[in-house]
Amino acid sequence: MGIRMDTIEIPAGESSKMIHTALAIVERLIALEADRKSALIALGGGVVGDITGFVASIYMRSIPYIQMPTSLLAMVDSSIGGKTGIDIQEGKNLLGTFYQPKGVYIDIDFLKTLPEREFRTGIAEIIKYGVIDDPELFHSMEKEAAELLNGSFGSPEFPDYPEYLERLVSRSGRIKKGIVEIDETERGLRRILNFGHTFGHAIEAESQYSISHGEAVSIGIVAATLLSEKMKYLSAEDRSRIAALIGAMGLPDRIPDGITTEGILSRMKRDKKKENDAIHFVLIKKIGTPFISSGVPEEIVRETIEEMK
Numbered sequence: 001m002g003i004r005m006d007t008i009e010i011p012a013g014e015s016s017k018m019i020h021t022a023l024a025i026v027e028r029l030i031a032l033e034a035d036r037k038s039a040l041i042a043l044g045g046g047v048v049g050d051i052t053g054f055v056a057s058i059y060m061r062s063i064p065y066i067q068m069p070t071s072l073l074a075m076v077d078s079s080i081g082g083k084t085g086i087d088i089q090e091g092k093n094l095l096g097t098f099y100q101p102k103g104v105y106i107d108i109d110f111l112k113t114l115p116e117r118e119f120r121t122g123i124a125e126i127i128k129y130g131v132i133d134d135p136e137l138f139h140s141m142e143k144e145a146a147e148l149l150n151g152s153f154g155s156p157e158f159p160d161y162p163e164y165l166e167r168l169v170s171r172s173g174r175i176k177k178g179i180v181e182i183d184e185t186e187r188g189l190r191r192i193l194n195f196g197h198t199f200g201h202a203i204e205a206e207s208q209y210s211i212s213h214g215e216a217v218s219i220g221i222v223a224a225t226l227l228s229e230k231m232k233y234l235s236a237e238d239r240s241r242i243a244a245l246i247g248a249m250g251l252p253d254r255i256p257d258g259i260t261t262e263g264i265l266s267r268m269k270r271d272k273k274k275e276n277d278a279i280h281f282v283l284i285k286k287i288g289t290p291f292i293s294s295g296v297p298e299e300i301v302r303e304t305i306e307e308m309k
């Protein structure tokens with residue numbers, strides 16, 4: 001069809017998600033004479049997706065873009081839902097837009113190139129979808145935990161591995177799409193996607209980002225589950241099933257040494273999701289039934305953090 005294509009590369013890692021990278025992309029687009037008939041394709045992980053979406057939303061008052069995520073975390077979370085953003089000195093994603101991609105194209109073959117640690121952190125988000133929306137998905141992961149962790153593409157021990165992984169990715173994407181279609185700009189329902197993230201973001205920041213986002217979310221899921229039990233919403237049985245699945249997937253479930261309770265608490269209070277001085281938590285009543293609570297007493301949050309160490 002004679003469509004012209006050019007490539008713009010950015011260095012890997014969160015440190016690229018900055019305004020100077022966005023400006024460098026814009027300058028390249030101008031040099032390449034990109035106009036409103038041009039489109040961007042975000043081929044990469046979450047950082048590439050967020051910054052490409054951001055540039056697409058503002059370049060010449062917006063041009064279309066497509067997400068082609070290559071990491072598991074980006075496949076099941078950041079490529080879907082149109083949150084774009086960059087980090088500034090004062091915090092992550094403090095500049096950004098809601099701007100939907102024209103499509104999300106996923107090929108799980110990209111996961112063959114992913115380091116194991118990164119693969120696992122994507123699994124934490126899939127567990128999250130099971131916990132907030134889909135008891136069946138959760139149960140299937142309980143059954144397949146060992147294989148999922150040890151399976152490699154087409155290995156004789158788990159020949160159905162790619163198909164199973166594809167089902168997990170596609171189910172997760174559909175859950176997120178369904179939620180975002182109801183509440184695109186996170187006024188209400190979309191907040192349930194932040195299950196585990198209130199603790200997680202605070203732990204990630206307090207570790208000076210030595211803990212990855214996915215690992216922090218994994219610890220945050222266990223913390224939010226424990227908090228749900230302490231608030232007497234969740235049964236001990238469901239709490240231990242969730243903790244067991246996180247453990248079986250080899251994901252972190254404890255707050256590492258050196259991170260203080262006060263540090264986590266003050267981060268959570270500063271979190272942008274804070275409203276009217278109350279910290280909002282996503283809690284669960286059972287697997288598949290989340291709700292938002294702003295009425296958790298600080299002592300119980302403190303107790304939960306202490307027990308997570």
Ligand code: GLY
Nearest residue numbers: 077081083190193
């Ligand atoms: N990662 C949460 C959301 O997209 O709303």
